[in-house]
Amino acid sequence: MRAARVTRLDGPAAIEVGDVPEPTGEGLVVVDVVAAGVTFPDTLLTRGQYQIKPPPPFILGCEVAGVVRAAPAGSGLAEGDRVAAFPGFGGFAETVAAEPNVVFPLPGTVSFEAGAALPMNYLTVHFGLVRRGGLHPGETVLVHGAAGGIGTAAIQLAKAYGATVIAVVSTEEKAAVARAAGADDAVLADGFLPAVKERTGGRGVDIVVDPVGGDRFTDSLRSLAPEGRLLVIGFTGGEIPTVKVNRLLLNNISVVGVGWGAFWHGRSEFLREQWNDLLPLLSAGRLDPPLGREYPLEDAAAAVAELDERRATGKILVKPRP
Numbered sequence: 001m002r003a004a005r006v007t008r009l010d011g012p013a014a015i016e017v018g019d020v021p022e023p024t025g026e027g028l029v030v031v032d033v034v035a036a037g038v039t040f041p042d043t044l045l046t047r048g049q050y051q052i053k054p055p056p057p058f059i060l061g062c063e064v065a066g067v068v069r070a071a072p073a074g075s076g077l078a079e080g081d082r083v084a085a086f087p088g089f090g091g092f093a094e095t096v097a098a099e100p101n102v103v104f105p106l107p108g109t110v111s112f113e114a115g116a117a118l119p120m121n122y123l124t125v126h127f128g129l130v131r132r133g134g135l136h137p138g139e140t141v142l143v144h145g146a147a148g149g150i151g152t153a154a155i156q157l158a159k160a161y162g163a164t165v166i167a168v169v170s171t172e173e174k175a176a177v178a179r180a181a182g183a184d185d186a187v188l189a190d191g192f193l194p195a196v197k198e199r200t201g202g203r204g205v206d207i208v209v210d211p212v213g214g215d216r217f218t219d220s221l222r223s224l225a226p227e228g229r230l231l232v233i234g235f236t237g238g239e240i241p242t243v244k245v246n247r248l249l250l251n252n253i254s255v256v257g258v259g260w261g262a263f264w265h266g267r268s269e270f271l272r273e274q275w276n277d278l279l280p281l282l283s284a285g286r287l288d289p290p291l292g293r294e295y296p297l298e299d300a301a302a303a304v305a306e307l308d309e310r311r312a313t314g315k316i317l318v319k320p321r322p
């Protein structure tokens with residue numbers, strides 16, 4: 001089969017497409033891939049900068065949607081089922097194999113393209129908002145990087161759970177993406193604190209979803225209402241911020257780590273539980289990831305480069321089959 005592999009650790013240009021053996025494995029579900037999602041960790045993996053460091057060559061692609069070709073007995077899956085999956089690696093290929101717990105039924109109303117955009121970002125945000133953040137209906141959620149993958153997932157899940165959402169973005173074009181994803185309001189990252197205070201009558205927000213970190217972190221803490229929670233999800237801004245804990249004490253606020261992968265590794269049944277929570281929202285059309293450009297497998301390097309160079313609006317997809 002054809003697959004896109006990282007051959008050297010010097011960025012997206014090192015992704016090469018070639019012929020490799022088809023995956024096999026006892027107890028695994030074999031999925032013919034229709035669409036694979038490009039994620040921020042893919043960009044880090046091409047440079048050996050992700051927390052998991054497989055030696056090259058390895059097939060990139062942690063999330064896919066497609067059709068089951070074969071499934072082990074007792075998995076609840078069967079040949080022909082439409083599924084989304086989170087194999088972790090191997091998704092930029094015509095076929096991937098994954099353990100049953102990370103293969104999820106895809107409602108007939110959800111396209112393969114949308115399905116490939118769901119596992120990493122929507123399950124991470126579900127873990128962050130629900131389990132780690134304790135989101136309640138009626139609360140206000142501020143979302144940084146709101147036109148990005150985590151950001152648009154956060155907008156849609158927070159809205160689905162009854163919150164008001166203020167998006168923070170770097171450009172007006174990205175503000176339009178965030179509004180289209182469902183944000184009630186959007187403000188520019190430059191000077192977001194006074195804008196957020198004004199929009200919340202001076203009170204601040206209950207939850208900050210932060211995949212960006214960097215130098216806006218202190219203003220994010222200042223934007224929290226009493227008993228507010230800042231969810232630490234990532235550091236696309238580059239710098240890993242530090243926190244003076246007196247701020248937490250003085251304002252009764254919390255900084256909460258959200259390490260989705262660290263939480264479920266070793267207990268992958270948690271992912272099936274999460275997916276079951278999302279299924280009614282998916283079937284009702286409440287979760288509809290904004291989609292960006294699609295690339296054929298042969299152009300997988302360009303697909304990863306688009307995300308890497310901060311040009312992406314909407315989910316970038318790799319399509320392994322014509």
Ligand SMILES: NC(=O)c1ccc[n+]([C@@H]2O[C@H](COP(=O)([O-])OP(=O)(O)OC[C@H]3O[C@@H](n4cnc5c(N)ncnc54)[C@H](OP(=O)(O)O)[C@@H]3O)[C@@H](O)[C@H]2O)c1
Nearest residue numbers: 040124145148149150169170211233234235236237258260
């Ligand atoms: N904790 C977890 O379990 C977990 C799970 C999945 C992903 N993550 C992490 O979450 C982060 C976001 O992932 P994502 O998929 O949302 O990425 P993405 O789609 O690329 O979006 C990230 C956003 O960050 C903002 N940004 C600010 N400074 C940036 C910079 N210097 N370079 C690039 N973007 C910058 C951009 O928004 P503006 O231009 O509007 O500022 C961009 O839209 C990544 O660090 C990823 O590794 C963590």
